[in-house]
Amino acid sequence: MxxxxxxxxxxxxxxxxxxxxxxxxxxxxxxxxxxxxxxxxxxxxxxxxxxLEHLHKAMHVPGFWHSVHLSIWIGLSTTIISFVIVIGFFAAFWDAPFFAKISRFVSPLMAVPHAAAAFGFAFLFAPSGWLVRLLSPWATGFDRPPDWLIINDPMGYALLAGLVLKEVPFLFLMSLSAASQVNVDQRLKLARSMGYGRVWAWMIVVMPALYRQIRLPIFAVIAFSSSVVDVALILGPNLPPSLPVQILRWMNDPDFGMRFVAAAGAIFQLGATLFALLIWWLLEWVCRYVMAQMQIKGARYQNDQFVRVFFNVAMLGMVTISAASLVILGIWSIAGYWRFPEALPRTMDLMRWVDNASNLWGPVFxxxxxxxxxxxxxxxxxxxxxxxxxxxxxxxxxxxxxxxxxxxxxxxxxxxxxxxxxxxxxxxxxxxxxxxxxxxxxxxxxxxxxxxxxxxxxxxxxxxxxxxxxxxxxxxxxxxxxxxxxxxxxxxxxxxxxxxxxxxxxxxxxxxxxxxxxxxxxxxxxxxxxxxxxxxxxxxxxxxxxxxxxxxxxxxxxxxxxxxxxxxxxxx
Missing domain, CATH: 1.10.3720.10 (MetI-like)
Structure with missing residues (x-):
């Protein structure tokens, strides 16, 4: 040798x-x-x-516990919605030609960074965004942007929607990879031969094995969504912000003593994420019990047309919004004068690209x-x-x-x-x-x-x-x-x-x-x-x-x- x-x-x-x-x-x-x-x-x-003074000080900052609540609620809600959309779509369309078509659109969305997706979402749904422009004034009657708090809303709904747009493609690809190791087709054939409907067959014979493969990626989604900073800075609430953003503000405070408070806040963030994971673990037990009781009843649930239509619309909506977000980013990057409520700018040129080329080179490199x-x-x-x-x-x-x-x-x-x-x-x-x-x-x-x-x-x-x-x-x-x-x-x-x-x-x-x-x-x-x-x-x-x-x-x-x-x- x-x-x-x-x-x-x-x-x-x-x-x-x-x-x-x-x-x-x-x-x-x-x-x-x-x-x-x-x-x-x-x-x-x-x-x-x-x-323990710094932990005590962090807890008594005005709005602190609301920030903690936001982090937990956003982390859990993002995961639940994304998981339900992905699994529901898999169950409804796994062996249908439509599934392959959607897969070709969903996979490239994984390449879109979270911050870029958040900016596109904001440009699309803001009160002066593209969606309102397309509907104004003929449908809405608006000749100026409405006074609506859509982006940076206090409860974080915009942040939730922006995160779902990114986590659905991630869980989709993780589930697709896991499905190749679970022998899905044979399991479904067995269940369908016993008279089970398409969706219910997936839930009882495929879902238990598939979930074991994607459980850790789901935990990663909970952790990321509950502690995300960049998307929260773009779409999240400001007063008070989510806990990670509040910690970042303390870290950047001119008073160096706030570094201690920021460290204390990071400990609370770890606790908030662990609490969200604990809630998910409890939800697993509840869902497992409910599924067992439904199986004991022996129902076949063959009439699942409404369920299939729902998840069809949900997944198509995710893909459409994501694609429209990228399109509006491109339009704004070359837009000239663009007055509300015009659907498109009056002029388009590349002068802003040329003017900022030198500033882009360093960060890009x-x-x-x-x-x-x-x-x-x-x-x-x-x-x-x-x-x-x-x-x-x-x-x-x-x-x-x-x-x-x-x-x-x-x-x-x-x-x-x-x-x-x-x-x-x-x-x-x-x-x-x-x-x-x-x-x-x-x-x-x-x-x-x-x-x-x-x-x-x-x-x-x-x-x-x-x-x-x-x-x-x-x-x-x-x-x-x-x-x-x-x-x-x-x-x-x-x-x-x-x-x-x-x-x-x-x-x-x-x-x-x-x-x-x-x-x-x-x-x-x-x-x-x-x-x-x-x-x-x-x-x-x-x-x-x-x-x-x-x-x-x-x-x-x-x-x-x-x-x-x-x-x-x-x-x-």
């Missing part, structure tokens, strides 16, 4: 442990870094004694540089971990899978704030590599999930033939597996790049404002009123991931024009 082979084999053995360290190390360090200031220990700012570095390193780690599983005939246990998802389940504001404090303490904040490493913490879990099924579903007969011909495992990996997996590898790489581009809070806090990306700059414009400039930045933010996915689709056909991807689907 050559020295190279020995080094590669050692790397395959060590890589999983390094990945777990990469995921849990920053998380634990961040939680410690936020817990210490919350309890009064922050020597840099003179805090050397442990105290930073986003590309950080995104490529985070995605490429995460891809290498993912492939090595998957190859290690195959070589030693092991699969990640549920506990290990929980570790992979841990950075997605713990609220970002609850530990990234602690990491920023630690980096500031050692003077290494605001540079390229700390920001990139933090992006990798969130990129790796998605890339692993995107590649896991494709890697393990490779037809093993190719590898067995290569082994019989005397090929080493390393040569099989590089010369057979990687070329066969080129398409899913590039797709996972594009997904990782899109996740990195969309990261707002890790870039803002770990970068200390000195590593601006197109996302941080776009969200910073939310407080301004220049819709043309916002449209430009949001559209550029959307184009970066879109270009990545376009390349992922085109490159395999260019590199291997006659290639056929052979995989063997293993029975669940």
């Amino acid at each position: 050559t020295m190279t082979n020995r080094a590669l084999n050692a790397l395959f053995w060590v890589a999983p442990a390094l990945v777990i360290l990469l995921l849990t190390g920053p998380l634990l360090a961040g939680l410690i870094g936020v817990a210490a200031p919350a309890l009064g220990y922050f020597p840099t700012l003179g805090g050397v004694d442990l105290t 930073n986003a590309i540089k950080i995104g490529l570095a985070a995605a490429l390193i995460s891809l290498m780690q993912t492939l090595i971990c998957l190859e290690n599983e195959t070589r030693h005939n092991i699969r990640l246990t549920q506990n290990a899978l929980r570790l992979i998802y841990l950075p997605l389940i713990v609220p970002q504001i609850a530990f990234i704030f602690g990491i920023s404090i630690l980096l500031l303490r050692f003077g290494i904040d605001g540079s390229f590599w700390p920001v990139t490493i933090m992006h990798m913490v969130f990129v790796f879990p998605y890339m692993y999930l995107a590649l896991e099924a494709s890697f393990h579903n490779l037809d093993p007969r190719y590898m067995q033939t290569a082994t019989a011909l005397g090929k080493s495992q390393n040569r099989i990996f590089f010369q057979i597996k990687l070329p066969m997996l080129l398409k899913p590898i590039l797709t996972a790489l594009a997904l990782g790049f899109a996740i990195s581009v969309a990261q707002y809070l890790p870039t803002l806090l770990v970068g200390a404002g000195r590593v601006p990306t197109i996302t941080t700059e776009a969200v910073a414009l939310a407080s301004g009123g220049d819709r043309r400039l916002i449209g430009i930045y949001a559209l550029v933010q959307t184009l970066l991931p879109a270009i990545g996915f376009a390349l992922a689709l085109a490159l395999p056909k260019l590199i291997y024009p006659n290639k056929i991807y052979f995989t063997k689907q293993r029975e669940a």
Whole structure:
């Protein structure tokens, strides 16, 4: 065995442990870094004694408990609505041609960053938005924008709707991936042969197995929705804001003593997210009991036409609103004079693009540089971990899978704030590599999930033939597996790049404002009123991931024009 082979084999053995360290190390360090200031220990700012004063002070800030309530309600409501829409659509249209058509539209929506989707939603539904313009004055009678509080409403309904638009595509793709491992068609045939209706058959024979596969992604949706910052800054309420936004304001307060209060708020945010997860866990028990009672009755529920129509309209509505949001971003980016209630601007030109090209280059270059570095390193780690599983005939246990998802389940504001404090303490904040490493913490879990099924579903007969011909495992990996997996590898790489581009809070806090990306700059414009400039930045933010996915689709056909991807689907 050559020295190279020995080094590669050692790397395959060590890589999983390094990945777990990469995921849990920053998380634990961040939680410690936020817990210490919350309890009064922050020597840099003179805090050397442990105290509960800062927790007490945070609780008595006016509107604090309303902010906590908002975070819990938004997190749970977003998850429930998104989950019901996705599962209902799967149950109603799984084996229908309409399902494949919708899939082609839903999948690209995953590439749209949250901030860009939020801006598009605001431009569409604001009192002076495109929807009101299209209906005015002939249908509404308005010749000026109505005095309606739609965006930034006190209860967060706009924030809820904006998050649902993004979480539906995410849960759709997670469910689609999980369905390939559950043997859906055979389960449905068995249930339908017993007289069960289409929707009810899915719920009793597919849903239990599918839910086990997507449970952790659902927890990630709860954690993200309850602690989101960028979308809340754009669509959420202001007085009082949601808890993550309030924490960010305390962190940016000129009074450095408010850093202690911000740390205390981050502890409360962690508690709010855990409380939302606890409520979801209780809902699981309730739904399980109700489903069992309905099955005992033996009803077949064949008359489900109304249910199918409802979920058809719901999913079409999601896709239509998302597409219209992107269209209005493009229109505003080239709009000239546009008076309400005109449906379209009187003039359109590219002068704003030309004027802002020099300002765009720096943030765009930073986003590309950080995104490529985070995605490429995460891809290498993912492939090595998957190859290690195959070589030693092991699969990640549920506990290990929980570790992979841990950075997605713990609220970002609850530990990234602690990491920023630690980096500031050692003077290494605001540079390229700390920001990139933090992006990798969130990129790796998605890339692993995107590649896991494709890697393990490779037809093993190719590898067995290569082994019989005397090929080493390393040569099989590089010369057979990687070329066969080129398409899913590039797709996972594009997904990782899109996740990195969309990261707002890790870039803002770990970068200390000195590593601006197109996302941080776009969200910073939310407080301004220049819709043309916002449209430009949001559209550029959307184009970066879109270009990545376009390349992922085109490159395999260019590199291997006659290639056929052979995989063997293993029975669940």
